[in-house]
Amino acid sequence: MVPNQIPVKVKLVTEIRDLGAKDITVVEEDGMFIQKGQTSVLRYVEHNDNGEDVNSLITIHPDKVSVKRTGPVDMLQQFRKKQMTENVYRHAYGTIHMETHTDQITYQQPVDGKSGRLFISYTTKLNGEGERRHRLTITIQEDNR
Template sequence: MEGNQLPVMIKMITEIRELGQLAKTVIEEEGIYIYRGNTSVLKFTEHQDGEEDVNALITIKPDKVSIKRTGAVDMHQVFRKKERTENVYRHAYGSIHIETHTDEITYQQLEQGKGKLFISYTTKLNGEGNRRHRLTITFKEAIV
Protein backbone atom coordinates (compact mmCIF):
# COMPACT_ATOMS: atom_id res chain seq x y z
CA MET A 1 0.00 0.00 0.00
CA GLU A 2 1.48 3.27 -1.03
CA GLY A 3 0.61 6.45 0.72
CA ASN A 4 2.03 8.54 3.48
CA GLN A 5 4.14 6.73 6.07
CA LEU A 6 5.28 7.90 9.46
CA PRO A 7 7.27 6.18 12.20
CA VAL A 8 5.15 5.90 15.35
CA MET A 9 5.29 4.62 18.91
CA ILE A 10 2.41 2.21 19.54
CA LYS A 11 0.86 1.27 22.87
CA MET A 12 -1.65 -1.59 22.80
CA ILE A 13 -3.69 -2.36 25.91
CA THR A 14 -5.86 -5.49 25.96
CA GLU A 15 -8.31 -6.06 28.80
CA ILE A 16 -10.20 -9.36 29.07
CA ARG A 17 -12.91 -9.84 31.68
CA GLU A 18 -14.11 -13.38 32.34
CA LEU A 19 -15.88 -14.82 35.39
CA GLY A 20 -15.25 -11.62 37.35
CA GLN A 21 -11.50 -11.70 36.68
CA LEU A 22 -9.63 -9.04 34.70
CA ALA A 23 -6.52 -9.87 32.66
CA LYS A 24 -4.64 -6.90 31.24
CA THR A 25 -1.69 -6.87 28.86
CA VAL A 26 0.26 -3.86 27.63
CA ILE A 27 2.52 -3.93 24.58
CA GLU A 28 4.66 -0.95 23.55
CA GLU A 29 6.52 -1.10 20.24
CA GLU A 30 7.86 1.08 17.46
CA GLY A 31 5.93 0.80 14.22
CA ILE A 32 4.78 2.48 11.04
CA TYR A 33 1.55 4.37 10.40
CA ILE A 34 0.45 4.34 6.76
CA TYR A 35 -2.56 6.22 5.43
CA ARG A 36 -4.20 6.76 2.10
CA GLY A 37 -7.70 8.08 1.58
CA ASN A 38 -10.02 6.57 4.19
CA THR A 39 -7.68 3.67 5.11
CA SER A 40 -5.13 3.67 7.92
CA VAL A 41 -2.64 0.89 8.63
CA LEU A 42 -0.48 0.25 11.69
CA LYS A 43 2.45 -2.18 11.25
CA PHE A 44 4.65 -3.36 14.09
CA THR A 45 6.38 -6.37 15.59
CA GLU A 46 5.57 -7.65 19.07
CA HIS A 47 8.84 -8.73 20.68
CA GLN A 48 8.10 -11.49 23.17
CA ASP A 49 10.51 -12.61 25.89
CA GLY A 50 11.99 -15.96 24.94
CA GLU A 51 9.43 -16.58 22.20
CA GLU A 52 9.16 -15.99 18.47
CA ASP A 53 8.15 -12.46 17.48
CA VAL A 54 4.64 -11.68 16.26
CA ASN A 55 4.14 -9.37 13.27
CA ALA A 56 0.98 -7.28 13.51
CA LEU A 57 -0.86 -5.51 10.70
CA ILE A 58 -3.93 -3.48 11.71
CA THR A 59 -6.04 -2.10 8.87
CA ILE A 60 -8.64 0.52 9.79
CA LYS A 61 -11.43 1.40 7.36
CA PRO A 62 -14.71 3.27 7.99
CA ASP A 63 -16.77 0.04 8.11
CA LYS A 64 -14.31 -2.42 9.68
CA VAL A 65 -11.03 -3.07 11.47
CA SER A 66 -8.85 -6.02 10.49
CA ILE A 67 -6.06 -7.37 12.72
CA LYS A 68 -3.67 -9.85 11.16
CA ARG A 69 -0.94 -11.45 13.28
CA THR A 70 1.74 -13.84 12.02
CA GLY A 71 4.77 -15.50 13.61
CA ALA A 72 4.41 -17.20 17.01
CA VAL A 73 0.65 -16.93 16.48
CA ASP A 74 -1.41 -16.84 13.30
CA MET A 75 -4.79 -15.12 13.17
CA HIS A 76 -6.88 -12.74 11.10
CA GLN A 77 -9.61 -11.11 13.16
CA VAL A 78 -12.18 -8.76 11.62
CA PHE A 79 -14.31 -6.34 13.61
CA ARG A 80 -17.54 -4.83 12.21
CA LYS A 81 -19.69 -2.74 14.55
CA LYS A 82 -22.79 -4.62 15.80
CA GLU A 83 -21.86 -7.75 13.78
CA ARG A 84 -20.59 -11.24 14.55
CA THR A 85 -17.42 -12.48 12.85
CA GLU A 86 -15.36 -15.67 13.18
CA ASN A 87 -11.69 -16.61 12.93
CA VAL A 88 -9.20 -19.26 14.00
CA TYR A 89 -6.31 -18.44 16.34
CA ARG A 90 -3.36 -20.79 15.78
CA HIS A 91 -0.36 -21.10 18.09
CA ALA A 92 2.21 -23.71 19.13
CA TYR A 93 -0.32 -25.50 21.35
CA GLY A 94 -3.14 -25.84 18.83
CA SER A 95 -6.02 -23.87 17.35
CA ILE A 96 -8.95 -22.01 18.88
CA HIS A 97 -12.15 -21.11 17.02
CA ILE A 98 -13.22 -17.58 18.00
CA GLU A 99 -16.63 -15.97 17.52
CA THR A 100 -16.50 -12.20 17.99
CA HIS A 101 -19.39 -9.76 18.46
CA THR A 102 -18.23 -6.14 18.16
CA ASP A 103 -20.11 -3.60 20.28
CA GLU A 104 -18.13 -0.44 19.63
CA ILE A 105 -15.35 0.87 17.40
CA THR A 106 -14.03 4.41 17.77
CA TYR A 107 -11.10 5.73 15.79
CA GLN A 108 -9.24 9.01 15.84
CA GLN A 109 -6.73 9.06 13.02
CA LEU A 110 -3.32 10.60 13.50
CA GLU A 111 -3.81 14.31 14.10
CA GLN A 112 -1.47 16.67 15.92
CA GLY A 113 0.93 13.75 16.32
CA LYS A 114 -1.51 11.36 18.09
CA GLY A 115 -4.12 8.76 17.14
CA LYS A 116 -6.30 6.20 18.92
CA LEU A 117 -8.31 3.07 18.14
CA PHE A 118 -10.74 1.58 20.67
CA ILE A 119 -12.73 -1.64 20.19
CA SER A 120 -15.15 -3.16 22.70
CA TYR A 121 -16.26 -6.72 21.94
CA THR A 122 -17.17 -10.14 23.32
CA THR A 123 -15.74 -13.49 22.26
CA LYS A 124 -16.69 -17.13 22.53
CA LEU A 125 -13.76 -19.56 22.40
CA ASN A 126 -14.60 -22.91 20.82
CA GLY A 127 -18.29 -22.13 21.36
CA GLU A 128 -18.03 -21.76 25.14
CA GLY A 129 -18.61 -18.82 27.49
CA ASN A 130 -18.52 -15.11 26.80
CA ARG A 131 -15.42 -13.03 27.44
CA ARG A 132 -15.62 -9.23 27.42
CA HIS A 133 -12.69 -7.49 25.69
CA ARG A 134 -11.51 -3.90 25.43
CA LEU A 135 -8.69 -3.15 23.02
CA THR A 136 -7.13 0.32 23.12
CA ILE A 137 -4.35 1.23 20.72
CA THR A 138 -2.76 4.65 20.99
CA PHE A 139 -0.03 5.81 18.66
CA LYS A 140 2.03 8.94 18.33
CA GLU A 141 4.60 10.20 15.90
CA ALA A 142 8.06 9.00 16.81
CA ILE A 143 10.77 11.59 17.07
CA VAL A 144 13.41 10.52 14.57
Protein backbone atom coordinates in the same frame (compact mmCIF):
# COMPACT_ATOMS: atom_id res chain seq x y z
CA MET B 1 10.28 3.04 2.39
CA VAL B 2 6.65 3.37 1.41
CA PRO B 3 5.49 6.95 0.71
CA ASN B 4 3.45 8.52 3.53
CA GLN B 5 4.84 5.95 5.99
CA ILE B 6 5.29 7.59 9.39
CA PRO B 7 7.34 6.03 12.23
CA VAL B 8 5.16 5.74 15.36
CA LYS B 9 5.12 4.47 18.92
CA VAL B 10 2.31 1.96 19.43
CA LYS B 11 0.75 1.22 22.80
CA LEU B 12 -1.84 -1.56 23.07
CA VAL B 13 -3.85 -2.01 26.23
CA THR B 14 -5.99 -5.15 26.27
CA GLU B 15 -8.48 -5.67 29.08
CA ILE B 16 -10.21 -9.06 29.36
CA ARG B 17 -13.02 -9.83 31.81
CA ASP B 18 -13.71 -13.52 32.33
CA LEU B 19 -15.85 -14.92 35.17
CA GLY B 20 -15.42 -11.75 37.22
CA ALA B 21 -11.62 -11.69 36.85
CA LYS B 22 -9.93 -8.85 34.99
CA ASP B 23 -6.66 -9.27 33.11
CA ILE B 24 -4.82 -6.28 31.62
CA THR B 25 -1.97 -6.58 29.13
CA VAL B 26 0.11 -3.63 27.91
CA VAL B 27 2.36 -3.87 24.85
CA GLU B 28 4.53 -1.00 23.61
CA GLU B 29 6.39 -1.26 20.30
CA ASP B 30 7.78 0.84 17.47
CA GLY B 31 5.76 0.73 14.28
CA MET B 32 4.80 2.37 11.01
CA PHE B 33 1.58 4.22 10.20
CA ILE B 34 0.25 4.67 6.66
CA GLN B 35 -2.81 6.69 5.64
CA LYS B 36 -4.27 5.97 2.21
CA GLY B 37 -7.59 7.61 1.47
CA GLN B 38 -10.04 6.60 4.20
CA THR B 39 -7.94 3.59 5.22
CA SER B 40 -5.34 3.67 8.02
CA VAL B 41 -2.73 0.93 8.32
CA LEU B 42 -0.62 0.26 11.42
CA ARG B 43 2.32 -2.17 11.21
CA TYR B 44 4.52 -3.29 14.08
CA VAL B 45 6.40 -6.30 15.40
CA GLU B 46 5.47 -7.57 18.86
CA HIS B 47 8.36 -9.15 20.75
CA ASN B 48 6.81 -11.79 23.01
CA ASP B 49 8.12 -13.28 26.27
CA ASN B 50 9.61 -16.29 24.43
CA GLY B 51 11.84 -14.08 22.28
CA GLU B 52 9.64 -14.70 19.22
CA ASP B 53 8.49 -11.94 16.88
CA VAL B 54 4.83 -11.64 15.94
CA ASN B 55 4.17 -9.43 12.90
CA SER B 56 1.00 -7.38 13.32
CA LEU B 57 -0.92 -5.47 10.68
CA ILE B 58 -3.99 -3.48 11.72
CA THR B 59 -6.12 -2.09 8.90
CA ILE B 60 -8.75 0.48 9.87
CA HIS B 61 -11.57 1.08 7.36
CA PRO B 62 -14.61 3.32 7.97
CA ASP B 63 -16.83 0.24 8.50
CA LYS B 64 -14.45 -2.40 9.92
CA VAL B 65 -11.07 -3.13 11.52
CA SER B 66 -8.87 -6.10 10.56
CA VAL B 67 -6.08 -7.45 12.78
CA LYS B 68 -3.66 -9.81 11.05
CA ARG B 69 -0.93 -11.50 13.10
CA THR B 70 1.71 -13.82 11.65
CA GLY B 71 4.69 -15.68 13.10
CA PRO B 72 4.40 -18.03 16.09
CA VAL B 73 0.69 -17.12 16.09
CA ASP B 74 -1.45 -16.80 12.98
CA MET B 75 -4.85 -15.13 12.79
CA LEU B 76 -6.99 -12.67 10.89
CA GLN B 77 -9.59 -11.15 13.17
CA GLN B 78 -12.32 -8.88 11.79
CA PHE B 79 -14.26 -6.33 13.81
CA ARG B 80 -17.54 -5.06 12.37
CA LYS B 81 -19.71 -2.89 14.62
CA LYS B 82 -22.81 -4.72 15.95
CA GLN B 83 -21.89 -7.88 14.00
CA MET B 84 -20.49 -11.32 14.76
CA THR B 85 -17.39 -12.51 12.88
CA GLU B 86 -15.43 -15.76 13.07
CA ASN B 87 -11.77 -16.66 12.69
CA VAL B 88 -9.24 -19.32 13.58
CA TYR B 89 -6.32 -18.57 15.90
CA ARG B 90 -3.33 -20.88 15.36
CA HIS B 91 -0.40 -21.17 17.76
CA ALA B 92 2.14 -23.75 18.94
CA TYR B 93 -0.40 -25.46 21.20
CA GLY B 94 -3.12 -25.93 18.59
CA THR B 95 -6.01 -24.16 16.93
CA ILE B 96 -8.81 -22.13 18.52
CA HIS B 97 -12.08 -21.25 16.79
CA MET B 98 -13.03 -17.70 17.80
CA GLU B 99 -16.39 -15.94 17.51
CA THR B 100 -16.21 -12.18 17.98
CA HIS B 101 -19.17 -9.85 18.53
CA THR B 102 -18.13 -6.20 18.23
CA ASP B 103 -20.07 -3.70 20.33
CA GLN B 104 -18.18 -0.49 19.65
CA ILE B 105 -15.39 0.87 17.44
CA THR B 106 -14.12 4.43 17.78
CA TYR B 107 -11.13 5.80 15.89
CA GLN B 108 -9.31 9.10 16.01
CA GLN B 109 -6.60 9.29 13.37
CA PRO B 110 -3.20 10.71 14.41
CA VAL B 111 -2.91 14.20 12.88
CA ASP B 112 -0.31 16.99 13.03
CA GLY B 113 1.75 15.39 15.82
CA LYS B 114 -1.34 14.62 17.94
CA SER B 115 -1.70 10.98 18.95
CA GLY B 116 -4.36 8.78 17.42
CA ARG B 117 -6.52 6.25 19.23
CA LEU B 118 -8.42 3.12 18.26
CA PHE B 119 -10.87 1.67 20.78
CA ILE B 120 -12.75 -1.60 20.27
CA SER B 121 -15.18 -3.16 22.75
CA TYR B 122 -16.15 -6.75 21.97
CA THR B 123 -16.93 -10.22 23.32
CA THR B 124 -15.36 -13.49 22.23
CA LYS B 125 -16.29 -17.15 22.48
CA LEU B 126 -13.37 -19.55 22.18
CA ASN B 127 -14.27 -23.00 20.80
CA GLY B 128 -17.93 -22.32 21.65
CA GLU B 129 -17.21 -21.87 25.38
CA GLY B 130 -18.40 -18.97 27.59
CA GLU B 131 -18.17 -15.35 26.54
CA ARG B 132 -15.29 -13.11 27.56
CA ARG B 133 -15.55 -9.31 27.39
CA HIS B 134 -12.64 -7.42 25.82
CA ARG B 135 -11.63 -3.78 25.55
CA LEU B 136 -8.74 -2.96 23.24
CA THR B 137 -7.22 0.53 23.19
CA ILE B 138 -4.41 1.31 20.76
CA THR B 139 -2.62 4.64 21.00
CA ILE B 140 -0.57 5.76 17.99
CA GLN B 141 1.97 8.54 18.59
CA GLU B 142 4.26 9.90 15.90
CA ASP B 143 7.90 9.08 16.72
CA ASN B 144 9.93 12.25 16.22
CA ARG B 145 13.34 10.77 16.98
